[in-house]
Amino acid sequence: MKSLGSIRRSFAPWNDPEARPYIVFENVTKRFGDFTAVNDLSLDIYEREFFALLGASGCGKSTLLRMLAGFEEPTSGRILLEGQDLRGIPPYRRPVNMMFQSYALFPHMTVEANIAFGLKQDGMPKADIEARVAEMLKLVRLEQFARRKPHQLSGGQRQRVALARSVAKRPKVLLLDEPLGALDKKLREATQFELMDLQQELGLTFVVVTHDQEEAMTMADRIAIMDKGQVMQVATPAEVYEAPTSRFVADFVGNVNMLEGTVAERSEKTATITGASGARIVVENAGDAAAGSEVAFAIRPEKIKVSSRPPAAGVPNVMEGEIWDLAYLGDMTVYHVKLSDGQVVKASALNSARITEDQLSWNDKAWISFAPDAGVVLTR
Amino acid sequence: MAQAVQETLSGTTAGQVGEQGLASRAIAAITGRAVILVPYLWLLIFFLVPFGIVFKISLSQTTIAMPPYTPVFNWDDGISGFLANLRELSFENYTWLLDDALYFNAYVSSVVIAGVSTFLALLIGYPLAYAMARAPGSLRPLLLMMVILPFWTSFLIRVYAWIGILKPEGLLNQFLFWIGAIDTPLQIMNTNTAIYIGIVYSYLPFMVLPLYATLEKMDFSLIEAAQDLGCTPISAFWKITFPLSLPGVVAGSLLVFIPAIGEFVIPDLLGGSQTLMIGKTLWNEFFSNRDWPVASAVAIVLLLILVVPMMFFQRAQARAQEQGR
Numbered sequence: 001m002k003s004l005g006s007i008r009r010s011f012a013p014w015n016d017p018e019a020r021p022y023i024v025f026e027n028v029t030k031r032f033g034d035f036t037a038v039n040d041l042s043l044d045i046y047e048r049e050f051f052a053l054l055g056a057s058g059c060g061k062s063t064l065l066r067m068l069a070g071f072e073e074p075t076s077g078r079i080l081l082e083g084q085d086l087r088g089i090p091p092y093r094r095p096v097n098m099m100f101q102s103y104a105l106f107p108h109m110t111v112e113a114n115i116a117f118g119l120k121q122d123g124m125p126k127a128d129i130e131a132r133v134a135e136m137l138k139l140v141r142l143e144q145f146a147r148r149k150p151h152q153l154s155g156g157q158r159q160r161v162a163l164a165r166s167v168a169k170r171p172k173v174l175l176l177d178e179p180l181g182a183l184d185k186k187l188r189e190a191t192q193f194e195l196m197d198l199q200q201e202l203g204l205t206f207v208v209v210t211h212d213q214e215e216a217m218t219m220a221d222r223i224a225i226m227d228k229g230q231v232m233q234v235a236t237p238a239e240v241y242e243a244p245t246s247r248f249v250a251d252f253v254g255n256v257n258m259l260e261g262t263v264a265e266r267s268e269k270t271a272t273i274t275g276a277s278g279a280r281i282v283v284e285n286a287g288d289a290a291a292g293s294e295v296a297f298a299i300r301p302e303k304i305k306v307s308s309r310p311p312a313a314g315v316p317n318v319m320e321g322e323i324w325d326l327a328y329l330g331d332m333t334v335y336h337v338k339l340s341d342g343q344v345v346k347a348s349a350l351n352s353a354r355i356t357e358d359q360l361s362w363n364d365k366a367w368i369s370f371a372p373d374a375g376v377v378l379t380r
Numbered sequence: 381m382a383q384a385v386q387e388t389l390s391g392t393t394a395g396q397v398g399e400q401g402l403a404s405r406a407i408a409a410i411t412g413r414a415v416i417l418v419p420y421l422w423l424l425i426f427f428l429v430p431f432g433i434v435f436k437i438s439l440s441q442t443t444i445a446m447p448p449y450t451p452v453f454n455w456d457d458g459i460s461g462f463l464a465n466l467r468e469l470s471f472e473n474y475t476w477l478l479d480d481a482l483y484f485n486a487y488v489s490s491v492v493i494a495g496v497s498t499f500l501a502l503l504i505g506y507p508l509a510y511a512m513a514r515a516p517g518s519l520r521p522l523l524l525m526m527v528i529l530p531f532w533t534s535f536l537i538r539v540y541a542w543i544g545i546l547k548p549e550g551l552l553n554q555f556l557f558w559i560g561a562i563d564t565p566l567q568i569m570n571t572n573t574a575i576y577i578g579i580v581y582s583y584l585p586f587m588v589l590p591l592y593a594t595l596e597k598m599d600f601s602l603i604e605a606a607q608d609l610g611c612t613p614i615s616a617f618w619k620i621t622f623p624l625s626l627p628g629v630v631a632g633s634l635l636v637f638i639p640a641i642g643e644f645v646i647p648d649l650l651g652g653s654q655t656l657m658i659g660k661t662l663w664n665e666f667f668s669n670r671d672w673p674v675a676s677a678v679a680i681v682l683l684l685i686l687v688v689p690m691m692f693f694q695r696a697q698a699r700a701q702e703q704g705r
Binding site: 069070071090091092096097098100102104105106107108117118121122165166169 | 599601602604605606607608609610611612615619620623624
């Protein structure tokens with residue numbers, strides 16, 4: 001499901017050398033006094049892309065969005081939309097609209113008036129405005145609430161009004177600042193899919209800011225993971241999860257085991273990593289890790305197999321330890337295995353059978369193993 | 381009073397331990413009602429009773445006596461005397477107010493001066509309040525303090541200080557001479573301009589504080605949203621900021637308009653002898669002419685001028701609020 005969106009559409013202009021990016025951030029830096037919010041950042045976003053900026057608070061993702069909307073100007077660098085430099089163009093002349101985290105609905109106007117607000121500013125004829133407002137109300141299924149004031153709506157309804165208002169003008173780019181942040185979990189999950197459908201239906205470019213990795217993974221075609229004003233990695237959700245390029249990204253997205261060590265041997269395809277305790281790991285996805293370099297081997301818990309008996313001879317990457325902790329979560333069980341060198345490795349197993357034949361309990365001796373291509377070697 | 385009730389109640393229940401809960405609930409109910417009574421009592425004692433006294437005086441006639449008006453209720457002569465007195469009461473003083481153009485002009489002039497002053501205070505106070513509301517959070521208490529600070533000096537002294545500034549050889553004229561802007565002193569003292577300056581200066585905090593309170597609460601992302609949807613900053617102000625600050629505008633305007641209309645000290649000190657304001661007229665009737673009944677009638681009419689529009693306004697506001705729900 002994670003990469004379903006991109007598979008379904010087979011939409012990947014970023015792999016097409018002919019495709020021209022729609023939005024370009026070119027060495028953009030933004031400083032507030034001494035604080036550098038965005039640091040020499042370059043980024044391409046393509047037309048009709050659902051692009052997510054993911055990062056912890058204070059990583060500069062919102063500043064990036066606000067620069068695109070025109071509320072902040074870059075200290076240096078350029079932002080291009082369809083090849084046009086946006087510098088000096090005030091927010092009210094930019095062909096982008098924003099959905100605010102607080103929704104920023106005008107409390108003294110009805111739902112209708114809120115949606116019509118931007119259209120009126122454009123001087124659209126009255127009949128056209130009415131038609132467009134009706135269309136938008138239908139799109140977000142709020143027809144019966146047209147004459148209500150924002151404070152008479154629920155959180156989810158308000159969110160939809162904000163959405164309708166921001167797409168009513170058919171912007172070239174829709175910016176969404178934590179669009180689902182104020183909703184409860186159930187509603188958030190349902191709304192994620194609504195947003196995706198809406199984006200498909202309208203054929204707009206969406207740039208969404210979020211700190212929720214699940215939200216970004218579900219909705220986005222590509223995710224930019226940000227830290228300290230810089231982009232750490234831009235990739236599809238599957239790539240970000242399966243092939244992180246740095247310790248930060250591997251750690252930020254999902255659960256991960258980080259095994260630190262030194263590259264002992266290096267061949268064309270494989271590398272052998274020696275851990276602090278002398279354990280040897282043979283891996284395939286070694287990238288550009290040179291022999292002798294300090295690296296981390298990142299492996300997801302679900303890619304590690306735990307068993308109560310030593311695996312057959314010839315199975316690579318076997319380590320011995322004991323069950324330190326375990327949590328039964330219904331659909332799966334999470335094991336914390338303490339290796340002989342003291343490191344605790346997380347492993348998870350799907351409970352596909354009703355009762356596991358290989359039941360492990362606290363303090364049991366256990367063996368973990370994983371395939372050479374199960375994880376990635378990270379040099380950064 | 382509530383305490384007395386409490387004591388008697390607890391006295392009766394002292395022997396009946398089983399009914400303690402019931403009794404304490406009764407006490408709570410009574411004290412609850414007593415608390416509501418307090419503001420009504422306050423209104424009764426400090427507003428309605430004085431109002432009744434003033435109204436009573438306004439119906440009597442002036443005489444050379446102590447107090448200087450014919451008695452209204454006199455129980456000395458029994459029922460017949462009381463009725464005779466009652467027959468003496470008349471609305472003559474009110475018709476007198478209508479007959480003499482002085483009063484009408486004074487009322488109109490007061491309303492105009494108070495209205496213009498309120499508008500000027502709004503014009504100056506709004507940007508002040510707006511700047512305060514948008515100032516960094518750490519600076520706001522200081523700015524608020526600066527608005528309130530003048531209250532630490534007597535109102536009278538501050539108005540007197542303006543005489544020193546505005547008089548022909550005062551600070552303002554000296555300054556304008558010094559920079560070479562004028563060669564004859566400006567005659568500001570004893571004009572309506574001086575009254576406007578005095579009223580706007582004195583009542584500005586009453587305008588700024590409610591405006592600041594509403595603007596400070598406002599979510600400034602609304603303005604960003606308006607700009608994002610195509611509003612220039614100026615049109616965003618008129619379409620979003622101003623309508624949302626209307627409660628503050630109304631509250632501030634009433635707080636300035638109401639005291640300004642009956643203002644006496646400022647027109648008396650800064651406006652000179654020819655100023656026509658109802659507060660001054662009232663003072664003259666009361667202290668110079670010693671005509672308490674007419675002065676009382678003037679006061680009652682002033683109250684009506686203020687209360688009636690306010691009641692209409694409040695009802696309209698309540699209705700708007702009900703519709704908003």
